[in-house]
Amino acid sequence: VIAVVPGGGPQDFSSLAGAIRFDAQDMRSLQKIHNVDFTVPAFISDSRISTGDSEETGTVMGTSEDYVNLFSLKLLEGEAFSRADVSSSAKVAMIGESLAKELFTDPTDAVGQIVRVKNLRVKIVGLLANVGNPSRDKALIIPYTTSFTTLNPDKEFFAIYLGVGDKDQVATVKTEAEEALLDRYDSDQFSVTEPSEVLDSLDQIFTMLNVVLV
Numbered sequence: 077v078i079a080v081v082p083g084g085g086p087q088d089f090s091s092l093a094g095a096i097r098f099d100a101q102d103m104r105s106l107q108k109i110h111n112v113d114f115t116v117p118a119f120i121s122d123s124r125i126s127t128g129d130s131e132e133t134g135t136v137m138g139t140s141e142d143y144v145n146l147f148s149l150k151l152l153e154g155e156a157f158s159r160a161d162v163s164s165s166a167k168v169a170m171i172g173e174s175l176a177k178e179l180f181t182d183p184t185d186a187v188g189q190i191v192r193v194k195n196l197r198v199k200i201v202g203l204l205a206n207v208g209n210p211s212r213d214k215a216l217i218i219p220y221t222t223s224f225t226t227l228n229p230d231k232e233f234f235a236i237y238l239g240v241g242d243k244d245q246v247a248t249v250k251t252e253a254e255e256a257l258l259d260r261y262d263s264d265q266f267s268v269t270e271p272s273e274v275l276d277s278l279d280q281i282f283t284m285l286n287v288v289l290v
Contacts, residue, residue: 077146078238078250079269080106080257096265097232105256106236111249114142114239117220119228125175125216126192132178135215136193138223144170144204146239154187154202157219165221170202174213191216196226246270 080102082095098117107115119138124131143149144156157168169191176183179191186200198218206213224231240249253268 078240078246078253080236080238080253081267081269082234082265083267096261097230097234098236099232102257102260103233103236105259106238106253109238109249109252109256111240111242111245112238113241114140114146114237116140116142116146116237116239117233118235118237119220119223119233121223121227123193123227125179127179127189130179132175132214134172134175135211136223136227137215137217138220138228139217140220142239143217144202146237149207150205152203152205153184154200156202157217162219162221165225166219167196167198167222168201168219169198170204170217171200172204172213172215172217173206174210175216176200176203178214194226196222198222 080098082097103115103117106112116139121136122133123136125134125136126132141157141159141162144151151170152173154170156170157166160166161168171179171186171191173183176186180186180189183203186203189200190197191200192198193216198216204215204217220228220233238249238253240246250268250270254263257266257268
């Protein structure tokens with residue numbers, strides 16, 4: 077996995093509030109790179125998430141159908157949303173175990189339930205096991221196209237993750253990703269991080285939300 081993030085990488089997210097945002101044009105450029113198997117965008121927003129009976133603050137993430145496989149996440153119940161769900165902007169979601177427990181007491185009751193984020197109603201199709209990051213464990217994961225309706229009208233992403241099947245090609249893909257983005261951005265506006273830093277970047281983007289978005 078390679079992470080394309082704003083600024084100087086996982087150690088430089090203090091400037092996230094004023095950083096660039098990626099978009100569909102960047103995704104298309106990165107998808108053209110040889111040996112990239114998955115292109116996984118990430119839009120993340122703090123929000124109130126509610127059922128008919130309870131409401132909690134959580135993190136909403138808009139991403140693609142490859143998110144679960146790319147980060148080796150475990151589904152406790154149900155299933156991940158599909159490519160067809162992304163293509164159709166389906167109103168479906170996966171929910172983190174901690175958020176499910178707060179909303180439904182028994183996390184396994186979450187699958188099949190409807191939750192509301194602002195004026196968007198989505199059906200929970202999958203329950204994700206906790207990963208140890210409080211913000212990620214309290215996340216609601218929806219197709220990135222679904223986020224475009226009300227949560228992300230500017231259709232922007234905080235980061236884009238690239239899945240590279242051949243480890244020997246990681247350095248080449250990293251270089252080609254940098255070259256592709258230099259057509260639009262200055263070199264100090266983004267960073268293409270090595271695999272050892274990818275999970276750090278994802279965790280830190282989630283964690284920084286409370287500082288940046290409040």
